[in-house]
Amino acid sequence: MLKVKNLWHSYNNDKNYAVQDISFEVEEGEILGFLGPSGAGKSTTQNILIGLLKLQEGEVSIRGKSMKNPKDELFNIIGVSFEQPNVYKKLSGFENLNFYRKMFSTQTEEPMKLLREVGLGDVADKKASEYSKGMLQRLVFVRSMINKPQMWFLDEPTSGLDPITAGKIKDIIKRKNKEGTTIFLTTHNMHIADELCNRVAFINEGKIKLIDSPRNLKLKYGEKFVKVEYKENGQLISERLSLVEDRDKIKLNKLISQGEIETMHSQEATFEEIFINVTGRGLN
Numbered sequence: 001m002l003k004v005k006n007l008w009h010s011y012n013n014d015k016n017y018a019v020q021d022i023s024f025e026v027e028e029g030e031i032l033g034f035l036g037p038s039g040a041g042k043s044t045t046q047n048i049l050i051g052l053l054k055l056q057e058g059e060v061s062i063r064g065k066s067m068k069n070p071k072d073e074l075f076n077i078i079g080v081s082f083e084q085p086n087v088y089k090k091l092s093g094f095e096n097l098n099f100y101r102k103m104f105s106t107q108t109e110e111p112m113k114l115l116r117e118v119g120l121g122d123v124a125d126k127k128a129s130e131y132s133k134g135m136l137q138r139l140v141f142v143r144s145m146i147n148k149p150q151m152w153f154l155d156e157p158t159s160g161l162d163p164i165t166a167g168k169i170k171d172i173i174k175r176k177n178k179e180g181t182t183i184f185l186t187t188h189n190m191h192i193a194d195e196l197c198n199r200v201a202f203i204n205e206g207k208i209k210l211i212d213s214p215r216n217l218k219l220k221y222g223e224k225f226v227k228v229e230y231k232e233n234g235q236l237i238s239e240r241l242s243l244v245e246d247r248d249k250i251k252l253n254k255l256i257s258q259g260e261i262e263t264m265h266s267q268e269a270t271f272e273e274i275f276i277n278v279t280g281r282g283l284n
């Protein structure tokens with residue numbers, strides 16, 4: 001669906017690259033996550049892929065059509081949700097969607113249906129200038145769905161939203177994906193990447209460091225742990241023991257043979273830990 005080959009980008013046309021030699025593909029029906037800290041190059045990549053930033057070097061194609069000089073029809077199948085809400089503040093939520101809808105020469109969704117879906121039905125006629133930050137974010141999110149996109153770009157779709165609203169947004173993303181929408185999702189939130197993505201690319205300093213399924217990333221790069229609770233001198237002690245480190249393995253064997261363990265749970269590595277292992281820095 002989306003093919004990216006040897007992508008480079010420099011904002012000042014110098015050797016200071018925000019994106020360096022990035023290559024990847026997103027298969028039809030897949031959710032690919034771009035996970036990395038602020039400044040890693042996620043938005044730059046997304047902006048090149050959607051034609052907002054000029055393609056300086058490399059190749060990008062969507063459904064076999066190059067983004068070098070994209071034809072208008074190509075935008076009929078693309079949906080884009082930005083992290084920074086860029087809506088017309090003087091128009092209401094409904095008017096914003098209705099205006100945007102007219103830009104497409106393809107079947108579109110009913111604005112009211114979309115607004116209701118993210119809890120904005122009651123404020124549909126209010127000016128966007130009166131919307132809170134979270135409401136604006138939901139408006140941008142549903143706006144990106146108006147043309148029933150086959151290739152959907154989502155930049156930090158849940159950042160700054162309360163858990164209930166974030167849950168609603170995640171459910172919509174999952175549903176749309178089940179219905180066949182291919183998704184490119186950029187985030188610095190490891191939980192979102194883990195929960196939603198079929199594959200995750202770790203991006204740092206403009207480069208892709210790893211790309212694989214969440215399960216494989218954890219199996220290959222994460223250290224395995226068990227969390228044990230045991231009694232010692234009448235006190236309950238909770239400890240995280242590595243299944244790789246010899247010292248921890250010996251201790252675990254001892255606890256098991258002495259029958260002192262009260263509870264034991266295996267713990268998989270988090271993306272944050274793997275990211276630190278691979279890049280030497282965290283996600284924030």
Ligand code: ADP
Pocket residue numbers: 011012018036037038039040041042043044045
């Ligand atoms: P992310 O989306 O992962 O936070 P960005 O793609 O926004 O990262 O930024 C990547 C790098 O490009 C950063 O070093 C950032 O400072 C730089 N950058 C982003 N936008 C611009 C711009 N408009 N002009 C110059 N440099 C920029």
